[in-house]
Amino acid sequence: MDARQEKELALLVEKLGKKTVNAAVRKVATLPVEVLSWGFGRGGTRFGTYPSGKEPGTVAQRIAAAGKFHKRTGKGATVALHFPWDGTTAKDIAALAGWLKKAGVRPGTINLNLFSMRPTGALDARIRFGSLTNPVAAVRKASVAHGLECIRIMRKLGSDTIVLWLPDGTNSPGQMSFFDQADRLDETAKAICKELRGREKMLIEYKLFEPGFYATAIQDYARSRELCRLCGPKAKVLVDLGHHPKCTNVEQIIAHLVRDGDLGGFHFNDSIYADDDLATGSLHPAQLFRICCTLVEGELRGYQKVNRIAFMIDQSHNIKDPLDEMVESTVNIETAYAKARLVDWDALKKAQDACDPSAADAVLRDAFLTDVRPILAKARET
Ligand code: RM4
Ligand code: MN
Numbered sequence: 592m593d594a595r596q597e598k599e600l601a602l603l604v605e606k607l608g609k610k611t612v613n614a615a616v617r618k619v620a621t622l623p624v625e626v627l628s629w630g631f632g633r634g635g636t637r638f639g640t641y642p643s644g645k646e647p648g649t650v651a652q653r654i655a656a657a658g659k660f661h662k663r664t665g666k667g668a669t670v671a672l673h674f675p676w677d678g679t680t681a682k683d684i685a686a687l688a689g690w691l692k693k694a695g696v697r698p699g700t701i702n703l704n705l706f707s708m709r710p711t712g713a714l715d716a717r718i719r720f721g722s723l724t725n726p727v728a729a730v731r732k733a734s735v736a737h738g739l740e741c742i743r744i745m746r747k748l749g750s751d752t753i754v755l756w757l758p759d760g761t762n763s764p765g766q767m768s769f770f771d772q773a774d775r776l777d778e779t780a781k782a783i784c785k786e787l788r789g790r791e792k793m794l795i796e797y798k799l800f801e802p803g804f805y806a807t808a809i810q811d812y813a814r815s816r817e818l819c820r821l822c823g824p825k826a827k828v829l830v831d832l833g834h835h836p837k838c839t840n841v842e843q844i845i846a847h848l849v850r851d852g853d854l855g856g857f858h859f860n861d862s863i864y865a866d867d868d869l870a871t872g873s874l875h876p877a878q879l880f881r882i883c884c885t886l887v888e889g890e891l892r893g894y895q896k897v898n899r900i901a902f903m904i905d906q907s908h909n910i911k912d913p914l915d916e917m918v919e920s921t922v923n924i925e926t927a928y929a930k931a932r933l934v935d936w937d938a939l940k941k942a943q944d945a946c947d948p949s950a951a952d953a954v955l956r957d958a959f960l961t962d963v964r965p966i967l968a969k970a971r972e973t
């Protein structure tokens with residue numbers, strides 16, 4: 592920190608007290624934020640991908656970029672991996688382990704890609720009719736086998752979490768019965784989850800639409816939570832900020848999940864129209880703040896510890912330099928989280944119980960409008 596930042600931090604201490612500021616610094620410094628390997632490459636749209644030539648092109652280069660990111664920010668100690676994108680053979684996995692080690696980072700969540708066709712086996716072009724819910728039993732079986740393969744990869748790399756984001760869905764009302772879709776998924780999701788042991792976990796991500804545009808198999812948190820209940824305590828819900836209908840109150844969903852200990856993970860990104868996967872906090876910093884407030888309040892009320900939830904950046908870098916945009920998003924997350932840690936919870940509760948919404952909102956606004964950059968600088972130094 593330079594002299595100016597030290598001075599600004601001292602002013603914050605004077606205003607908010609040493610305890611509050613130090614706690615915020617500690618919380619920001621220890622918040623784990625996972626990054627995703629493919630996010631270090633150039634993202635694209637269905638119209639095309641336009642590389643600058645400078646971004647990492649291979650898995651090895653992307654992991655090296657993740658190492659650079661980790662050294663610069665202190666975040667990204669773990670890297671989310673997707674299979675088959677990040678490797679298919681035993682040799683690939685061994686090489687991947689070596690690159691991670693060299694980069695000074697650890698494997699994070701292991702994500703099943705059930706939308707990529709394989710050169711051999713049943714996961715061929717028929718997966719356009721679904722993977723775990725496909726009408727053809729052989730395709731469902733091969734999809735479950737991919738889940739089990741990801742569990743083996745997870746163990747080989749030393750991770751303990753797999754993520755199920757299901758691309759399954761239909762495009763027209765006659766294509767598949769909702770009842771068959773649900774029955775098949777109950778069975779196949781359970782078949783994957785029952786292979787997990789000890790501390791191993793499966794996070795189940797929901798998404799309203801895409802690639803299916805009529806009826807997605809895990810379309811909302813109700814369906815995700817229902818599957819988790821069916822699969823048992825090793826399964827938890829994963830919330831992705833971009834996967835809701837517009838105007839959804841995501842922080843309220845978070846509160847309801849946290850109350851039941853059902854929130855397993857969180858995917859950060861930002862959007863206006865759909866699952867736009869833009870830089871986190873670039874469009875809706877106030878929403879990000881409210882989400883962080885809900886997470887912090889949940890922890891203070893004794894539900895789920897914030898640091899135990901798997902936070903991941905899940906966004907695509909189509910225009911800016913991927914590494915820069917990942918840093919930008921990380922800073923936005925830290926900013927929102929630091930502000931949430933400055934909320935005067937006692938004053939807020941008092942105002943709420945006194946039926947004084949103006950005073951309550953003033954408490955939140957006070958925290959939101961605080962310039963927390965000195966806290967971030969101190970946390971980075973730590
Ligand atoms: C989905 C979802 C998943 C991600 C895939 C590639 O929209 O957000 O988390 O793994 O995209
Ligand atoms: Mn996601």
Ligand code: MN
Pocket residue numbers: 831833834866
């Ligand atoms: Mn998404």
